[in-house]
Every structure is written in C-alpha cells, then in structure tokens.
Amino acid sequence: MTATALQSPSAAQSAPIDRSRALGRLKSLDNGFRWLTFGAAVLILALLLGVVVSLFIGAWPAFREFGVGFLFSSVWSPPKEQFGAATAIYGTLVTSLIAMLIAVPVGLGIAVFLTELCWLPLRRPIGVAIELLAGIPSIIYGIWGVYYFRPVMQGYIQPFLISTLGNVPGIGFLFQGPPFGYGVLTAGLVLALMILPFITAVSRDVFETVPTVLKEAAYGIGSTTFEVVGNIVIPYTRVGVIGGVMLALGRALGETMAVTFVIGNATKIQSSILAQGTTISAMIANQFADADPGLFTSSLLALGFILFVITFLVLAAARWMLARMQLKA
Amino acid sequence: MTAASYSRRKTRNGIWTVLAYAATALGVVMLGIILVTLVWNGLGGLSLDVFTKNTAPPGVVGGLLNSIVGSLIMTGIGLGLGAPVGILAGTYLAEYGANSRLASVVRFINDILLSAPSIIVGLFVYELLVVPVGHFSALAGAVALAILGAPIMVRTTEDMLNLVPNTLREAASALGMPRSLVIRHVAYRAVMSGLVTGVLLAIARMTGETAPLIFTALGNSLFAADPRGPMSALPLIIYEFARSPYAEQQKLAWTGALILTFAVLFLSILARVLSASVRQK
Numbered sequence: 383m384t385a386t387a388l389q390s391p392s393a394a395q396s397a398p399i400d401r402s403r404a405l406g407r408l409k410s411l412d413n414g415f416r417w418l419t420f421g422a423a424v425l426i427l428a429l430l431l432g433v434v435v436s437l438f439i440g441a442w443p444a445f446r447e448f449g450v451g452f453l454f455s456s457v458w459s460p461p462k463e464q465f466g467a468a469t470a471i472y473g474t475l476v477t478s479l480i481a482m483l484i485a486v487p488v489g490l491g492i493a494v495f496l497t498e499l500c501w502l503p504l505r506r507p508i509g510v511a512i513e514l515l516a517g518i519p520s521i522i523y524g525i526w527g528v529y530y531f532r533p534v535m536q537g538y539i540q541p542f543l544i545s546t547l548g549n550v551p552g553i554g555f556l557f558q559g560p561p562f563g564y565g566v567l568t569a570g571l572v573l574a575l576m577i578l579p580f581i582t583a584v585s586r587d588v589f590e591t592v593p594t595v596l597k598e599a600a601y602g603i604g605s606t607t608f609e610v611v612g613n614i615v616i617p618y619t620r621v622g623v624i625g626g627v628m629l630a631l632g633r634a635l636g637e638t639m640a641v642t643f644v645i646g647n648a649t650k651i652q653s654s655i656l657a658q659g660t661t662i663s664a665m666i667a668n669q670f671a672d673a674d675p676g677l678f679t680s681s682l683l684a685l686g687f688i689l690f691v692i693t694f695l696v697l698a699a700a701r702w703m704l705a706r707m708q709l710k711a
Numbered sequence: 712m713t714a715a716s717y718s719r720r721k722t723r724n725g726i727w728t729v730l731a732y733a734a735t736a737l738g739v740v741m742l743g744i745i746l747v748t749l750v751w752n753g754l755g756g757l758s759l760d761v762f763t764k765n766t767a768p769p770g771v772v773g774g775l776l777n778s779i780v781g782s783l784i785m786t787g788i789g790l791g792l793g794a795p796v797g798i799l800a801g802t803y804l805a806e807y808g809a810n811s812r813l814a815s816v817v818r819f820i821n822d823i824l825l826s827a828p829s830i831i832v833g834l835f836v837y838e839l840l841v842v843p844v845g846h847f848s849a850l851a852g853a854v855a856l857a858i859l860g861a862p863i864m865v866r867t868t869e870d871m872l873n874l875v876p877n878t879l880r881e882a883a884s885a886l887g888m889p890r891s892l893v894i895r896h897v898a899y900r901a902v903m904s905g906l907v908t909g910v911l912l913a914i915a916r917m918t919g920e921t922a923p924l925i926f927t928a929l930g931n932s933l934f935a936a937d938p939r940g941p942m943s944a945l946p947l948i949i950y951e952f953a954r955s956p957y958a959e960q961q962k963l964a965w966t967g968a969l970i971l972t973f974a975v976l977f978l979s980i981l982a983r984v985l986s987a988s989v990r991q992k
Binding site for chain 2: 408409411412414415416418419420421422423424425426427429430432433436437439440487488489490491492494495496498499508510513514515517518519520521522523524525526528529530575578579582606607608609611629632633635636637638639643663666667670671683686689690693694697698701
C-alpha cells in the first residue's frame with residue numbers, strides 16, 4: 383500500500399479509482415462464482431442426460447436390428463448374433479420380487495421394534511448400527527453369499543424346498559430341479575439381506591415423523607401397541623413407507639455385485655426359482671468386458687438402457703412419494 | 712367391551728409383538744453372521760505382505776498393495792473431479808436457485824443419480840471415455856466414481872447450507888459483502904464440518920463400488936500409478952479373487968473385503984460424528 387502511495391503522484395486522487403477498480407473486480411468475481419455454481423448444477427442435469435443419450439446411441443444398432451421383439455425374445459446367442467432381453471428382465475424382476483417379499487416385512491418389523499418396542503437406551507445404538515450396515519459395499523454381500531450362503535442353500539434349504547413345496551400342486555413347478563446352490567432364489571435372498579438395513583433405516587425415519595401426541599392419544603384410550611402401529615403409525619406414514627420401499631426396489635433392481643456371484647449366470651428362462659438365471663446387471667458385468675463390438679456390445683448396452691428406464695421410473699415414483707411425505711411432516 | 716374381545720385384542724397384540732421381535736432377531740442375526748464370517752476369514756489372511764506386496768499369480772506369495780494404491784488413486788482423482796462439482800451444485804441449490812424451477816429439477820435429477828444403478832454409470836463412462844480413447848484407463852474409472860460421488864455431496868452441501876441461519880447471511884451482507892463472499896467466508900465456514908461430512912460419505916461410496924470399474928479401470932495385476940492405463944482397485948481384486956479356484960487368492964479376497972469394509976465403516980462413522988457436531992451447533 384505504501385509503495386503504491388509513493389509511486390502515484392497524488393494518493394488522494396487515485397484512491398477513488400482504485401476503489402472502483404477493486405469494486406469492479408469484486409463484482410466480476412461475485413458473478414463468476416455465481417455462474418460457476420450454476421454451471422455445476424447444470425452439469426448434474428447434463429450427466430443424467432448424457433447417460434440416457436449415450437446408452438441409447440450405443441443401444442441403437444440392437445434396437446434397430448431386433449425392434450420391439452428385443453424386449454420379448456429370450457434368445458441370447460452370441461455366436462448366432464441373436465439377442466433378446468426377456469431372460470435378463472425376467473431374472474431382474476423375479477430376484478427383486480423375492481428380495482422385496484422378504485425384506486419389506488422383516489424391515490418394517492425391525493422398524494416397528496425400534497420405534498415402539500425397543501428398550502430406550504438401545505434404540506439409538508441399534509439404529510446407528512443398521513444405518514452403518516446400509517452403507518456396506520454390496521460386494522461384501524456377494525462374497526459372503528457365494529462362500530457361506532450358497533452351500534447352505536445347496537445342502538439344506540433347496541433339498542428341503544424340493545421335497546416339500548416341490549410336490550404341492552399349483553406352485554410345485556417353482557421348486558423343482560436339482561439343488562445347485564446357485565440360482566434365482568439364492569440371489570433373491572442375498573439381495574433381501576442387502577436391502578434389509580436400507581428399508582429398516584428409511585422406514586424408521588418415516589415412523590419417527592409421527593407426532594408423539596397422536597400415539598399418546600391412542601395409547602391413552604387403551605390401544606395396544608399393535609393397534610397404535612396399525613391404526614396410527616402405518617396410516618400416517620403410508621406414503622413415506624411406500625416411497626422408501628420403492629427406493630429399496632430401485633436398489634435391488636440395479637444391484638450387480640450381490641447378485642452376480644450367486645445367480646449362476648444361465649441365459650435361459652426356467653420356471654423353477656431354484657434354477658440358475660441371470661439379471662440385467664449380472665449379464666452386463668459378466669459379458670461386457672469380452673463382448674465383440676457390434677451387435678453383442680450393442681445388445682448389452684440396450685439391456686443397460688432398459689434397466690435405466692425401469693429404475694428411473696421406480697426411483698422417480700419413490701422420490702415423488704417421499705416428497706409428498708415431507709410436505710406433510 | 713366384553714372380556715372376550717379384550718383378550719382377543721391382547722392376543723393379537725402379543726402375536727404381532729412376537730413377530731416384530733422375531734424380525735429383529737432374524738435381521739440382526741443374519742447381518743451379524745455376515746460381519747462375523749467377514750472378520751473371521753479376513754483376519755486369517757491379514758499380514759504385512761498384504762500391504763507390501765503386489766497381487767501375484769497363484770503359487771507366489773502376494774499381497775494387495777497395487778489394488779490398495781489403485782483404489783486410493785482412483786478415489787483421489789474421482790474426488791478431485793466430483794467434489795468441486797458436487798459442492799458448487801449444492802451451493803447453487805441452497806443459495807442461488809432455492810425455489811427456482813431449475814433448482815427443483817436439478818434436485819430431482821440428483822436424487823435419481825443418487826440411487827441410479829452404478830453399473831449403468833460404468834456403461835456411460837465406457838461409451839464416453841473408453842471407446843473414443845481405445846483402451847481402459849484408471850482415469851475413466853475415476854470419472855465413473857466421481858459421477859457416483861458427486862450427487863452425495865450435492866445433497867449434503869445443500870442440506871448443510873440450509874442449516875445456516877439467514878440472520879448470519881444478512882449480517883454479512885449488511886457489512887457490504889458480495890454474495891459470493893458471504894457464501895464462501897460465512898456460510899461455508901459455519902458448516903465446514905458438514906461439508907466434510909458429505910465428502911467423507913462420498914469417499915465411502917466411491918471406495919466400495921465395483922460394478923462401474925469393471926469396464927472402465929478394468930484391473931491390473933501389476934503395480935500401476937499411471938492413470939492413463941488400466942489400474943487395479945480393491946473391489947475389483949475382490950471380485951476377481953473371490954471367483955478364483957486357488958485358496959490363497961480366495962483368502963486374499965476375504966482380507967481385501969475386510970479392509971474395504973473397515974475403511975467404509977470408519978469413513979461413515981467419522982461422517983456421522985462430524986454431522987452430529989454441526990447439527991448441535
């Protein structure tokens with residue numbers, strides 16, 4: 383400062399100029415920062431758009447070659463260059479369905495336990511532990527599934543299912559075939575374990591939004607715990623719970639690592655859920671790296687595009703419901 | 712109310728209570744079993760070799776050095792790319808955009824990206840960076856990780872900045888501070904540990920992702936520090952070795968899984984502690 387003051391002939395004259403220059407610089411910096419944040423926000427939009435566009439361009443040759451039939455064809459034959467998405471879509475939906483059938487009731491049960499039944503000092507630690515488990519990488523579930531869960535499935539659970547449910551008319555066909563250990567059911571169960579902490583954490587958060595007065599009022603007129611949960615907590619949080627469940631479904635549909643290890647990666651549809659199968663993500667993970675460029679790669683990209691569309695719809699619905707829940711809370 | 716209906720209600724309550732307890736027991740036991748087997752199998756293979764030797768072909772004593780370094784490098788680059796975007800976009804949502812239409816669209820899209828299947832992000836980056844270049848690279852892997860990490864930071868940054876009381880902003884503005892300085896010197900500083908929380912959560916997510924790396928970084932059995940070439944990563948080597956028929960490689964897979972889990976748990980716990988300290992303020 384002293385240096386500039388000495389250099390300039392008259393400090394009093396130059397001060398206002400310096401000041402306005404500094405102000406101008408400050409203003410352009412201010413604007414620059416604003417545009418920087420704006421650019422970053424637009425980049426987030428561009429990312430999603432980029433995913434959609436690049437997958438679609440990559441998938442276009444397969445869509446053009448096979449048309450709508452790609453969705454319904456269960457053929458997957460790289461040597462003959464014939465591809466269809468039905469097997470992978472079927473496997474994705476069935477494994478996710480199995481996972482949801484098990485994880486939703488159990489997860490909601492744990493959430494009820496945590497919000498209504500658990501001894502108070504234990505609530506926070508158990509809640510935190512479950513939230514931490516929700517963040518464990520899915521490959522851990524995969525490696526556990528293949529080394530520990532698969533042998534148990536092969537040695538005990540599958541033979542048991544085959545000998546009992548396998549003979550029941552009507553649903554018997556679901557439980558037939560040799561017990562390999564690998565298979566759609568195994569993958570569904572590992573997926574269930576993986577999304578269980580997630581469902582629990584989300585539904586516990588949602589249950590906690592119920593105003594205590596409401597619950598106390600119900601307890602006050604003599605309701606049992608079950609009646610409070612069934613008549614107050616669940617109706618109050620219904621939208622949020624469904625949103626959380628759909629968020630979990632979105633995860634289950636797109637999960638790769640927990641599934642790839644245990645599903646067996648067989649590219650045909652079989653009626654038995656004990657049989658080996660595949661899912662969209664497992665198929666991409668297994669075959670993409672050594673797929674020939676051309677129709678094979680393009681078909682895998684088409685599978686990816688389909689998976690993206692499915693999960694986008696599910697996640698969008700989930701977010702919409704959770705947002706409605708937040709408005710209420 | 713008759714005695715019969717009273718006892719029926721009581722029984723029903725009893726049954727549902729037992730079911731809730733059973734669900735909790737089932738969930739806790741199964742998740743407990745996973746952790747115990749992980750520690751049991753992982754600890755057995757834990758030795759100094761794991762951290763000092765590279766992955767080796769079967770028959771040779773190897774470690775996980777190149778994978779651990781690879782994970783660190785890719786997460787580092789991914790963070791370098793993703794953190795500025797994530798934090799700036801979060802800043803836009805909280806400070807500039809707020810209720811504008813663009814902001815609500817970005818918020819929605821960000822939520823979708825937050826839980827989009829990671830393998831799809833891998834495919835996208837493959838199309839974007841692997842196909843044009845012609846070979847797999849750690850840089851592509853890092854970009855995929857950045858895309859997965861950025862939405863987490865967007866979300867946390869916005870949530871945290873919303874905790875800053877408006878009076879604080881107004882006070883700074885009243886002193887004549889331009890908006891960007893208010894944000895950088897007042898708002899950011901007030902919730903610094905909250906921003907760090909978001910970064911830590913993003914690192915935790917990026918460290919554990921396998922699927923997007925399979926056809927971007929590919930993996931590498933040699934030590935590689937050049938991000939322009941293929942590189943190994945901890946989740947990739949777990950994926951490879953867990954399917955290996957050789958016992959020593961399987962053992963290393965478990966050890967890698969243990970290291971990975973502990974790294975992720977450590978980061979998440981740190982993030983929780985930090986974010987709790989912000990909210991208390």
